[in-house]
Amino acid sequence: MDMQAILEGQKAAHLRDGEASAELRIERIDRCIRLLRENRAAIEDAVNADFGSRSREATAVTDIAGSIGPLKHARDHLRAWMRPEKRKTTPAILGLFGAKAEVRYQPKGVVGVISPWNFPVNLTFAPLAGILAAGNRAMIKPSEYTPATSELMKTMFGGAFSDEEIAVITGGPEVGEAFSRLAFDHLIFTGATSVARHVMRAAAENLVPVTLELGGKSPVILGRSADLQTAAARVMNGKTLNAGQICLAPDYVLAPHDRVDGFVDAARASVAQMFPTIKDNPDYTSVIAQRHYERITGYIDDARAKGARIVELKPEGEDFSQQEHRKIPPTLILEPTDDMKVMQEEIFGPVLPVKSYRTVDEAIAYVNGHDRPLGLYYFGDDAAERETVLTSTTAGGVTVNDVIMHVAQEELPFGGVGPSGMGSYHGADGFREFSHRKAVFSQIKKDIGPLKALRPPYGPGIRKFLAAQLKG
Missing domain, CATH: 3.40.605.10 (Aldehyde Dehydrogenase; Chain A, domain 1)
Structure with a gap:
């Protein structure tokens, strides 16, 4: 053609x-x-x-x-x-x-x-x-x-x-x-x-x-006031939809240091409810191609080799080493470090790093220390903290107390900023x-004084006009 x-x-x-x-x-x-x-x-x-x-x-x-x-x-x-x-x-x-x-x-x-x-x-x-x-x-x-x-x-x-x-x-x-x-x-x-x-x-x-x-690495900031069960269910739904192959998928979670284990437990429960089985479950999407399958499993192997704790949220007894399709179970990577590939590249798969923080300012500083993401997600009921997150970070769009959903709002613009789009x-x-957007200006028909004053020869009219324009 x-x-x-x-x-x-x-x-x-x-x-x-x-x-x-x-x-x-x-x-x-x-x-x-x-x-x-x-x-x-x-x-x-x-x-x-x-x-x-x-x-x-x-x-x-x-x-x-x-x-x-x-x-x-x-x-x-x-x-x-x-x-x-x-x-x-x-x-x-x-x-x-x-x-x-x-x-x-x-x-x-x-x-x-x-x-x-x-x-x-x-x-x-x-x-x-x-x-x-x-x-x-x-x-x-x-x-x-x-x-x-x-x-x-x-x-x-x-x-x-x-x-x-x-x-x-x-x-x-x-x-x-x-x-x-x-x-x-x-x-x-x-x-x-x-x-x-x-x-x-x-x-x-x-x-x-x-x-x-x-796309980019769209972060989730879990506030201390967040309901962990609701937050985990919504985050994991977003992370497992299309097996995480979404430009707006939550890419990593920043959680209060004393709530990481609670989030892991809630995430495990929510995944078990959505997917009692995974390997042969038609509701669970495969990774699109072998190249991407190897890329994602490579992130997991790299993180494991560098000391991260790996938590596979899969049913007991399911073995993914041999399978007809390229399915990767939802996988949490706890306390990842920035030298791990999973924290350097957009994941685009069902893998979710979970990193702890002591103060919300620390979480905000981490987000701001990296490229501006396509999406940012905040969970919590603390209005002051929510506003701090919204005003102190820059992302293409934000969903509060859920993930991804701002893209479904037809009355809101959808787009990125910097490396996440334009x-x-x-x-x-x-x-x-x-x-x-064509600008159209239709001038008046008669040549009144102010218009004449803008043309030579210049005299009192132009001086009066300039005096008015230059006033504070």
């Missing part, structure tokens, strides 16, 4: 057809919703085949329902988002005489979407909610790690959209590299920070604006991210 030709065709169609009406944008979004509804079983089958083991329910919740929600939200609100936004004139007196200032939201044109393997459908369709609401066309490069799902999406979109509207490009890393070098009007990449550096460098060749949705989308913020 000639990517350059598709891009040129989409750009030409954008100019030919003009700005998409609200009705057309809504109709395109409805087509996406129908694709998800009508292909539910096929999507569940494809994702399960790609992972080796992932439950139909997990895919239905995260990839299907989790995509329909943002699409419906955009469909129902885009008319309001499209309205020009009135602004005040400067100086204000111009507005009194009829001058107008406004911001118009204009489609950028063609948006490139590089989507990852962990939620291959959701992280393709959720950005499309904002892209299509803003009136754009899209080219999509899904992950080669989920070939069955990627081919299915190519077939799905091909049957519902022309290549001038949405086109899917499949292939390996070399295709992805070429894709990232195309002269899109905007490019959104979701994936690893290490890959994002290459994507951003490639996009810079054509000065393509980018949205980067990355730009944000979801809801109105996604519409704006994929729109050009």
